[in-house]
Structures are given as structure tokens and as C-alpha cells.
Amino acid sequence: MAAVSPARKAAFQILLRVEKTQAHSDDLLRGKAVSVLSAADRHLATALVLGVLRWQIELDHRIRELLDRPNARLDREIQIALRVGAFQLLHMDRIPAHAALDESVELAKQAGHRFASRMVNAVLRKIAAAPRLQGSDAGLTNLEIDQTHPAWMVERWNRFYGVDTARSICRHGQEQPATAIRVEGVAAEDELAQAGIELGPGRLLSAARVVVAGDLMETAAFREGRVRLQDEGSQLVAEIAGNGDSILDCCAAPGGKTLVLAERNPEARIVACEVSLQRLEQLRERVAALGMRIECRLGDAASMIDEGAYELVLADVPCSGTGTLGRNPEIRHRLRPEDLQPQAERQRAILRAALRAVRPGGRVVYSTCSIELEENEEVVAAVLADLRYVSVRPVLHRIEEMRGEGVLSAAGAEDLCGCGTPEGYLRLLPGVFGTDGFFIAVLEKAAR
Numbered sequence: 513m514a515a516v517s518p519a520r521k522a523a524f525q526i527l528l529r530v531e532k533t534q535a536h537s538d539d540l541l542r543g544k545a546v547s548v549l550s551a552a553d554r555h556l557a558t559a560l561v562l563g564v565l566r567w568q569i570e571l572d573h574r575i576r577e578l579l580d581r582p583n584a585r586l587d588r589e590i591q592i593a594l595r596v597g598a599f600q601l602l603h604m605d606r607i608p609a610h611a612a613l614d615e616s617v618e619l620a621k622q623a624g625h626r627f628a629s630r631m632v633n634a635v636l637r638k639i640a641a642a643p644r645l646q647g648s649d650a651g652l653t654n655l656e657i658d659q660t661h662p663a664w665m666v667e668r669w670n671r672f673y674g675v676d677t678a679r680s681i682c683r684h685g686q687e688q689p690a691t692a693i694r695v696e697g698v699a700a701e702d703e704l705a706q707a708g709i710e711l712g713p714g715r716l717l718s719a720a721r722v723v724v725a726g727d728l729m730e731t732a733a734f735r736e737g738r739v740r741l742q743d744e745g746s747q748l749v750a751e752i753a754g755n756g757d758s759i760l761d762c763c764a765a766p767g768g769k770t771l772v773l774a775e776r777n778p779e780a781r782i783v784a785c786e787v788s789l790q791r792l793e794q795l796r797e798r799v800a801a802l803g804m805r806i807e808c809r810l811g812d813a814a815s816m817i818d819e820g821a822y823e824l825v826l827a828d829v830p831c832s833g834t835g836t837l838g839r840n841p842e843i844r845h846r847l848r849p850e851d852l853q854p855q856a857e858r859q860r861a862i863l864r865a866a867l868r869a870v871r872p873g874g875r876v877v878y879s880t881c882s883i884e885l886e887e888n889e890e891v892v893a894a895v896l897a898d899l900r901y902v903s904v905r906p907v908l909h910r911i912e913e914m915r916g917e918g919v920l921s922a923a924g925a926e927d928l929c930g931c932g933t934p935e936g937y938l939r940l941l942p943g944v945f946g947t948d949g950f951f952i953a954v955l956e957k958a959a960r
Contacts, residue, residue, distance in 0.1 A: 519553035523560035565841035569660040589623035597636040684943030685837035691723040716924035745947030753877040756824030762813040765791035814861035827866040831880040835949020873959035888951040901958040906936035
């Protein structure tokens with residue numbers, strides 16, 4: 513049996529799991545199967561997984577036109593072996609063609625498809641022999657193929673945001689996001705510097721840093737949780753939530769925003785609620801390792817019963833995730849237009865429950881990592897239509913407070929002032945500040 517490199521074998525298994533389950537590629541790439549690899553293999557496995565998922569529509573198009581029967585149904589293992597090989601041949605200049613081709617054929621064989629491996633070999637040889645074609649040069653003038661996002665997504669972004677912004681969103685979806693981290697205090701930052709990690713400032717937040725060079729995963733500070741990966745937009749959500757003597761994070765896992773709240777409110781009572789037992793246990797382990805005083809509670813945020821118990825509630829609700837397609841490229845292949853309305857119904861239920869849980873005079877921060885109106889403005893509008901005692905507090909008011917508190921960099925405060933919506937919300941589009949896309953609304957419950 514011919515050898516397959518550890519990186520390609522790990523990438524193949526992750527892509528197969530993403531295809532068969534609802535697992536997310538970024539979670540799997542931080543798992544044990546990848547962490548045990550050498551640094552070089554870890555980087556290659558990551559590049560293969562994310563690259564295949566980002567370019568999957570284009571790859572499938574190229575593969576299909578080279579099949580004897582273009583409409584034939586391919587087994588998942590064969591499809592993934594073809595994608596892995598095609599991606600390397602079309603998009604990775606430093607990979608020798610023979611390595612991409614031979615190991616993809618071997619992946620198909622080792623997956624139990626010895627006969628079909630001949631077809632994998634034939635298709636990839638045709639791709640290897642053809643000139644590299646880009647975009648419209650290949651006759652692929654449709655933005656769906658050029659940017660490898662589904663046509664329905666591109667069409668709706670064209671309507672909502674205009675063609676230029678839609679193209680920018682698609683372009684960001686094809687790029688590797690910046691590695692943003694949360695650093696609390698100079699000690700952790702000095703430790704990273706001593707480990708050879710070069711950091712740059714965050715674009716928006718004074719506590720955020722961006723990894724410029726070095727392998728963060730190899731450092732003790734990262735392994736032991738003193739420094740954590742967290743998109744700067746995600747950090748911003750928790751910073752906008754701010755302070756309170758009693759705080760509920762009602763959709764808490766994986767816990768990044770909960771930890772920011774705990775850092776900013778060390779004396780507060782903080783409850784982190786999560787509906788998934790597995791994700792709750794992971795959150796508990798994370799909180800325990802850091803020694804933080806957070807109550808982790810199993811429960812469905814849409815049916816919370818502790819009425820009027822909190823000064824601040826963060827409702828960072830489950831959503832389509834269309835603001836994170838650069839980081840989670842598989843979402844574009846799973847999501848369907850008909851998924852948005854059921855998602856919005858649940859989001860409205862969670863927001864109503866969050867508003868019940870906050871005391872008079874308190875506030876709820878509603879956020880998503882979606883850029884779809886149905887999950888954002890329309891959810892808030894539907895809930896506010898039923899609740900006369902709740903009002904919108906313009907997020908830009910909070911931005912000004914954060915500027916005075918030193919939470920935002922001077923440039924970050926100026927940048928964010930251009931992201932307000934007419935309704936008083938904040939919208940970060942993917943990539944504008946190097947962050948994922950987010951929507952944030954602050955709602956106040958009238959004092960009685």
C-alpha cells in the first residue's frame with residue numbers, strides 16, 4: 513500500500529466528516545487529529561481543508577466536465593479525493609503535481625474504492641495537463657463560479673448591499689481570516705514574544721491582537737488558555753454588552769464572549785446558559801481551567817423562566833453564520849434559503865425570553881454572525897412591535913462610551929461610527945475591518 517502523507521490523510525478525514533455530519537471545519541482543525549501533526553503537516557492539512565471548502569463549487573464544476581458521465585453520482589470518498597487533488601493542482605503552486613495526483617488516487621484506494629481510483633487518476637491527469645484557468649478565462653463568468661458562493665446567496669447580497677459590496681463579501685469568503693487573539697495583560701503578551709510570536713495591534717479593540725508571525729498553537733500560553741483565539745468582531749460584541757452586576761449569556765458556548773464578560777465584570781454574578789450538553793461540558797472545562805466564577809447551566813434559551821433576574825442579558829443567538837464564510841466555508845454548501853425563516857422564528861423566541869429575563873432598567877444585547885436581514889433587523893422589529901416597554905439604544909452611543917473607557921483604539925472608534933444602521937444597530941460586513949460579519953442591537957427595558 514502506497515503511503516499518504518499525514519496532512520493529506522487528516523484533511524481527507526476532516527472533509528469526509530464535514531460532508532457526512534454538521535461538524536464545523538474550524539472545530540475539527542483544532543482537534544487532536546490535527547494537533548498531533550508536525551507544524552508543516554498541520555499547516556498543509558488546514559490549507560487543504562479550507563481551500564477545498566472555499567473552492568468546492570468551482571472544483572466540482574471542473575471535475576464534472578471531465579467525467580465520462582457528468583451527471584453520475586459519486587461516492588463521497590471519491591468526490592473528496594477528487595476535490596483534494598483538483599484543489600492542489602489548480603490552486604497550490606508549490607505542490608508537485610505527482611504528489612497531488614498519486615496521493616489522491618491512494619486516498620480513494622484506502623477508502624475502499626480501488627476500481628473507482630482509476631477514474632480519479634484519469635480525471636486528475638486531465639486537470640494536471642490542462643493550463644491553469646482562472647475565472648472568466650475558463651468560461652466561468654457567473655459570480656457564483658468565479659467566487660464559489662451559491663448563486664442564491666450572491667443574488668440576495670446584490671439586492672441588499674449592491675453588486676460591489678456583494679463581490680467584496682464573496683472575496684472575503686475566499687480569504688484566510690486574520691488570526692485574532694484575546695490578550696489580557698502584558699504578561700501573556702510578553703510570554704508570546706519570548707516564544708517567537710510576533711503580534712500586531714487589533715483593528716478595533718485595545719485588548720485584541722493579530723498574529724503576524726509564529727505558530728501560536730505551539731505555545732504554552734495558548735495550550736493553557738492564557739491566550740485564546742477569538743475574532744475581533746466576536747470580542748466587540750461582548751465589549752458592547754459592557755457591565756452589569758448580574759449577567760446572563762443565554763447562548764454561551766463555546767464561551768469566548770462569556771469570558772470577555774467575566775474579565776470585564778469580575779465581581780458580577782454571571783450565568784452561562786447552553787442547550788447542548790456536550791457544548792456545555794466543554795464550556796465548563798474551559799471556565800474551570802481559567803478559574804473563573806461563572807455558573808454554567810443547561811437550558812434552552814427560548815424557554816428561560818428566571819424573569820427579571822438580570823441587569824444585562826447577552827443573546828448571541830444561533831444563526832445561519834453567513835458572516836463567517838471565510839472561517840467556516842462549509843456553511844455555504846449546507847445553508848438553503850428556506851432555512852432562514854425557521855431560524856428567525858427561533859431567534860425571535862430567544863430574544864423575547866431574554867427580554868423577560870432582564871429587569872426593568874436593564875438591557876439586552878442581541879447579536880448574530882449573520883448578514884441576512886431576516887435574522888437581524890427583521891427579528892428585532894418583530895419583537896419590538898409586541899413590546900412597548902422596550903426601546904432601542906443606539907449602539908453608537910455605546911461606541912462613544914467605549915472610546916472614553918479606552919476599550920476601543922482611536923481608529924477603531926472612528927471606523928465603527930460608519931457602521932451604524934438607520935435603526936440604531938451596528939452592522940459589520942465581513943472583511944471590512946478584517947473581522948467576521950456581525951449584527952449587534954442594544955435594547956433597553958423601561959424602568960417601572
